[in-house]
Amino acid sequence: MSSREQWSSRQGFILATIGAAVGLGNIWRFSYVAGENGGAAFLFLYLLCVLLVGLPIVIAELALGRRAQGDAVAAFEEAGDGSVWRYAGWIGVFGAIAILSYYAVIAGWALKYFVGAATGALWTTAAEGYGSYFKTFIANTGEPIAWHAAMLAAAVYVVAGGVRKGIEVVNRWLMPILAMIIIALALFALSLPGSGAGVRFLFSPDWSVLAKPEVYVAALGQAFFSLGVGMAVFLTYGSYMPRNFRLPTSAVAIAVGDALFAIVAGVAIFPAVFALGIDPTAGPELAFITLPQVFLQMPGGALAGAVFFFLLSAAALTSMVSLLEVPVAMAVRRLKCQRWKATGLIGAIILVLGIPSALSFGVLAHIKIGRHGILDAIDAGVSNFLLPITAILIALYVGWRLDKAIALSESELGEGKLGVCWHWLLRALVPMAIVAILLQSASVL
Ligand code: PFF
Numbered sequence: 001m002s003s004r005e006q007w008s009s010r011q012g013f014i015l016a017t018i019g020a021a022v023g024l025g026n027i028w029r030f031s032y033v034a035g036e037n038g039g040a041a042f043l044f045l046y047l048l049c050v051l052l053v054g055l056p057i058v059i060a061e062l063a064l065g066r067r068a069q070g071d072a073v074a075a076f077e078e079a080g081d082g083s084v085w086r087y088a089g090w091i092g093v094f095g096a097i098a099i100l101s102y103y104a105v106i107a108g109w110a111l112k113y114f115v116g117a118a119t120g121a122l123w124t125t126a127a128e129g130y131g132s133y134f135k136t137f138i139a140n141t142g143e144p145i146a147w148h149a150a151m152l153a154a155a156v157y158v159v160a161g162g163v164r165k166g167i168e169v170v171n172r173w174l175m176p177i178l179a180m181i182i183i184a185l186a187l188f189a190l191s192l193p194g195s196g197a198g199v200r201f202l203f204s205p206d207w208s209v210l211a212k213p214e215v216y217v218a219a220l221g222q223a224f225f226s227l228g229v230g231m232a233v234f235l236t237y238g239s240y241m242p243r244n245f246r247l248p249t250s251a252v253a254i255a256v257g258d259a260l261f262a263i264v265a266g267v268a269i270f271p272a273v274f275a276l277g278i279d280p281t282a283g284p285e286l287a288f289i290t291l292p293q294v295f296l297q298m299p300g301g302a303l304a305g306a307v308f309f310f311l312l313s314a315a316a317l318t319s320m321v322s323l324l325e326v327p328v329a330m331a332v333r334r335l336k337c338q339r340w341k342a343t344g345l346i347g348a349i350i351l352v353l354g355i356p357s358a359l360s361f362g363v364l365a366h367i368k369i370g371r372h373g374i375l376d377a378i379d380a381g382v383s384n385f386l387l388p389i390t391a392i393l394i395a396l397y398v399g400w401r402l403d404k405a406i407a408l409s410e411s412e413l414g415e416g417k418l419g420v421c422w423h424w425l426l427r428a429l430v431p432m433a434i435v436a437i438l439l440q441s442a443s444v445l
Contacts (some may be wrong), residue, residue: 001138004239004240005078005162005163005164005240006027006071006163006164006240006241006242006386007163007164007167007168007240007241007242007245008164010245010246010250011170011172012161012164012168012172013168013237013245013250014250014253014254014257015168015171015172015175015240016167016168016171016174016237016318016322017234017237017250017253017254017322018034018171018175018253018254018257018258018261018368019170019171019174019175019253019315019318019319019320019321019322020228020233020234020237020318020319020322020323021176021226021227021228021257021319021385022175022257022258022261022315022318022319023103023104023261023315023316023318023319023320024106024107024110024227024312024315024319025225025226025228025319026226026258026262026265026314026315027182027221027232027262027263027265027269027287027311027315028106028110028286028287028312029222029225029226029284029288030226030262030265030266031217031265031266031269031270031287032282032283032284032285032287033135033218033221033222034046034222034266035217035261035270035273035280035281035282035283035286036205036218036281036283037209037214037215037218037219038209038215038401039185039201039202039205039206039270039280040200040201040202040203040204040205040206040395041056041205041206041207041208041210041267041300042209042211042215042218043202043203043205043218043263043266043358044205045210045215045216045219045221046222046223046259046262047259048132048357049219049220049222049223050217050223050227050255050258051255052425052429052430052433053188053220053223053224053425053429053433053434054223054224054227054229054255054310055251055252056395056422056425056426057227057229057230057391057394057395057426057430058227058234058250058251059247059251059315059411059413060246060394060398060407060411060420060426061229061232061233061235061238061394062234062235062237062238062241062251063236063247063328063398063407063410063411063412064235064243064397064398064402064410065234065235065236065237065238065239065241065393066075066238066239066243066247067240067406067409068235068239070239070333071089071093071235071239071326071329071330071333071334072089072090072092072093072097072232072235072236072326072330073086073089073090073093073330074089074239074333074377075089075235075239076088076089076397076405077133078402079239079397079401080365085393085397085401087393088251088390088393088397089232089235091386091389091390091393092230092231092232092235092326092390093232093326093330094322094386095230095231095232095233095382095386095387095390096210096231096233096324096326096327096387097323097326097327097346097349097350097353098321098378098381099231099354099382100323100324100350100354100355101350101353101357101378102354102357102375102378102379103316103319103323104145104148104151104152104155104320104350104354105148105354105357105358105375106316107148107151107272107313107317107320108144108146108147108148108149108150108151108264108358109137109144109147109288110136110287110309110312110313110316110416111147111151111309111313112137112143112147113288113292113309113312114309114310114312114313117292117295117302117305117306117308117309118306118310119411120302122292122305123296123305124172125301129293130288130289130292130293131285131289133292134285134288134289135361137364138291138361139362139365140362141359141362141363142404143360144358144361144362145355145358145359148351148354148355148358149351151313151316151320152320152330152347152350152354153347153352154317154320155317155320155321155324155347156343156344158170158317158321159324159325159328159339160238160339160340160343160344160358162339162360163187163240163325166246166321167321167322167325167387168273170317170318170321170360171318171321174314174317175318178311178315179261180309181307181310182261182265182268182311183264183265183269184307184360184405185307185308185311186264186265186267186268188268188300188304189267189268189270189272189275190267190271192271192272192275192298193275194274194275194276195271195272195274195275196273197273197274198267198269198270198271198272198273198274198275198280199267199270199271201280201354202263202266202267202270207215212442213440215394216436216437216440217384217437217440217441220433220434221383221384221437221441224388224391225257225383225387226258226262226388227254227255227342228319228322229387229391229394230387230388230389230390230391230394231323231326231343231387231390232326232390233322233325234254234327235323235394236322236324236325236326236329237322240285240327245324246386246412247410247411247412248411248413248418268308269286269291270309272291272294272298273286273290273291273294273360275298276293276294276298276417278290278293278294287312291308292305293316295308312338321339322341324347324350327346328343328346328373329348331345356374356379357374357375358375359374360373360374360376361373361375384437384438385438385441388434388437389438390436391430391434392431392434392435395396395426395427395430395431395434396426396427396431398426398430399420399423399426399427399431400427404423407423
C-alpha cells in the first residue's frame with residue numbers, strides 16, 4: 001500500500017482537519033443552540049464536553065486511522081472478520097453519507113443567500129420580511145434542489161482532485177481566509193452600539209440553566225457535531241497522516257481551533273442580534289431569518305452580510321469535502337475504483353438521497369417522522385443516535401479491545417499521566433457520558 005496518498009505537510013493536514021471540524025455547526029448550529037440554551041452557561045458545558053469527551057475521541061480516531069492506513073472499516077479490521085467492531089466503520093460510512101445528504105441542502109441555502117447578498121437581491125426583499133422570504137424559498141421545489149446540487153458539485157470537484165491536490169489545497173486557501181473573516185465580523189459586531197448585551201449573553205453565565213437536563217444533551221451533541229467526531233472523518237483523514245506528525249498536538253489544534261471558531265462566531269452574531277433588540281432564541285432560523293434582518297438594519301450590513309454568507313458556504317464546503325472523502329476512500333480501496341469515478345458516483349447518489357430533505361419544507365412537508373419533517377428527522381437521528389453510537393464504539397474499542405500498550409503508543413501519549421488519563425476517559429467517562437445522552441435523547445422522542 002505504498003502508493004497511498006499522504007498529506008504533504010503537517011500544516012496542510014491540520015488545516016484540512018480544522019476545515020472538517022469548522023462548518024455549519026460552528027456558525028449556524030452553534031449560534032442557535034447556544035441561543036436556545038442560555039448562552040454562557042451552555043458555552044461552559046460545551047467546552048467541557050469538547051475537552052473531556054470530544055478530544056479523547058479525536059485522538060482515538062486519528063490513532064486508529066493512521067495505524068490502519070486504510071478506510072473507515074479497515075480501522076477495525078484487526079478485530080477479525082465478522083467481529084461486531086467492524087460495524088463501527090460501516091456505521092461511520094453510512095452516517096457520513098446520511099449527514100451529507102441533508103448538510104448539503106442547508107449548505108445550498110447558505111450559497112443561495114451568499115449569491116443573493118452579493119448581487120443585492122437579498123436586500124431588496126425586506127418588505128415581505130425574511131421570515132416569508134426564507135419560507136417561500138425552502139418551500140420551492142426546483143430551487144433548493146438546484147442549490148443543493150451546486151454545493152455537492154463543488155465538493156465532488158475538490159475530492160476528485162485527490163488528498164493533496166484537492167482537499168489539502170482548498171483547505172490551505174480557505175481556512176486562513178475564513179479565520180480572518182470571522183474575526184473581522186466579530187470586531188465589526190463589537191463596534192455596534194448596544195453590543196454589550198450580546199457579549200454578556202455569551203460570557204456571563206446564568207448557572208440556573210444547568211438544572212435542565214436538555215442543556216447537557218445539547219452541549220454534548222453540539223460538541224460532537226461541531227468537532228465532527230463519530231463519522232469516520234478523522235479515521236479517514238488520519239489514514240493519510242505520516243508517522244512523523246505529532247498526533248496529540250494535531251488533535252489539540254483541531255479541538256481548540258474548532259471551539260475558538262464557534263466562540264468568535266458567537267461574538268460576531270450575538271452582539272449584533274442584541275444591538276438590534278432581536279430575540280436570540282429563534283432556533284434553526286437564526287442564520288437565515290434573523291441575521292439578514294440584522295444585516296439590513298446595520299450600517300455596512302450589505303457587505304457584512306455577503307461576507308458572512310460566503311463564510312457560511314465555504315465553511316460548509318470544507319466539511320462536506322471531509323464527509324465525502326469517507327465513502328470515496330472506501331470505494332477506491334475496496335472496489336478499486338478510480339478516484340474521480342468513485343467521487344462522481346457517490347456524489348450523484350448523495351444528490352438523489354438529499355432530494356427528500358430538500359423538499360421537506362415544500363411538497364414533502366406533510367411527511368413527518370415522529371414530530372419531525374424529513375430533514376430535521378435525519379438530523380436528529382444522525383446527531384442524537386448514529387454519531388454517539390459510533391463514538392461510543394470507537395471509545396470502547398480503543399479503551400478495552402485494542403491492546404493498551406498499542407493504544408498508548410499509537411496515540412503517542414505514552415505510559416505517563418496523560419496517556420493513562422486519556423485511556424481512562426475512553427474506558428469510562430466517555431462511554432458513560434454518551435449513554436446518558438442516548439437515554440436522555442430517547443426519553444424525549
Ligand atoms: N463538523 C461539521 C460542522 O461543524 O459543521 C459537521 C460535520 C463534519 C459533522 C464532519 C460530522 C462530520 F463527520
